[in-house]
Amino acid sequence: MKPETHFNTLIEAASDTRRIQSGKPRQLISLEKKTEPVTFILHEGVVAIYRSSDRLLIKYIKAPMITGMNELIDTNADIFIKAYRNVSYEILPTKEMLDVISTKGLWKEAAYCYMYAVRQLLVAHYSSVGLSTYELIRLNLIALMNEDEALSGHVNVSDYILEKTRLSRSRVIKILGDLRIGGYIEINRGILIKINKLPEKY
Numbered sequence: 001m002k003p004e005t006h007f008n009t010l011i012e013a014a015s016d017t018r019r020i021q022s023g024k025p026r027q028l029i030s031l032e033k034k035t036e037p038v039t040f041i042l043h044e045g046v047v048a049i050y051r052s053s054d055r056l057l058i059k060y061i062k063a064p065m066i067t068g069m070n071e072l073i074d075t076n077a078d079i080f081i082k083a084y085r086n087v088s089y090e091i092l093p094t095k096e097m098l099d100v101i102s103t104k105g106l107w108k109e110a111a112y113c114y115m116y117a118v119r120q121l122l123v124a125h126y127s128s129v130g131l132s133t134y135e136l137i138r139l140n141l142i143a144l145m146n147e148d149e150a151l152s153g154h155v156n157v158s159d160y161i162l163e164k165t166r167l168s169r170s171r172v173i174k175i176l177g178d179l180r181i182g183g184y185i186e187i188n189r190g191i192l193i194k195i196n197k198l199p200e201k202y
Contacts, residue, residue: 003116006109007064011041014100019090023047023083031068031076037094038076039068045087046151050163052078057163059124060084062148066113069097084151134202136165137175141185145195156190175202 020043023029031038032052042065049058049067058079061067068075071094101110131139140161144152161172179185179198186194 003109003112004064006112007066009109010066010101010106010113011043011064013104013106014039014092014097015041015043015090016092019092021089021091023087023089025083025085027083027087029081029083029089031079031081031091034076034091037068037071037074038091039066039094039097040076040081041066041090041092043088043090045089046084046148047087047089048082048084048163050080050082052080054166055163056166057160059120060147060151062150063087066097067117068094069101069110069113070094071098084155132202133167133171134175136167137161137172138198140164141179141192141195141198144192153191157187157192158190178202 023045029040029047031040042061042063044063046060046062048060050056051058101107141157144155144157144160146152147155158169158172158176161167161176162169165172176185176187180187184196184198185192186196
């Protein structure tokens, strides 16, 4: 469960309205070329985070969200962000973010946000390592169904799976077609409407 209250507390403490920017759908937001480590605050909307080296979709994130609160490693290295819809966001030096947490005694709130980030990383790991093509598709169908409705109700199901897995397009479309014909899933104009019951094996 996302600790939204803790995210909101940190955002309220660190945010400066003069820094808040707006982004349009499909706008790219790069954090790589900053002269110092930065923290990204998403105030409104949904963005997709991609790996720069191969444009692999890592995850979608929905406001309120904070990424980059790490002084040990540059978590923004080799990633870029793409606005999915209209968004409102803010970028500030990570050092400033951590100073706010320290001076205002917000380490409990930060700890919950870190724990959530670790959980998301573990979910991503278990959903990608050592799995067959069908298992990857099955897990990503479930993941898409669990996404916020603002995302799941608009993103093309095959594009979602392809961007997150780099599987063969023909293979993905074939398996999705078989699942639809078998009554396991319902798709309308490329949008995943419902999962009835997915078989364990294909």
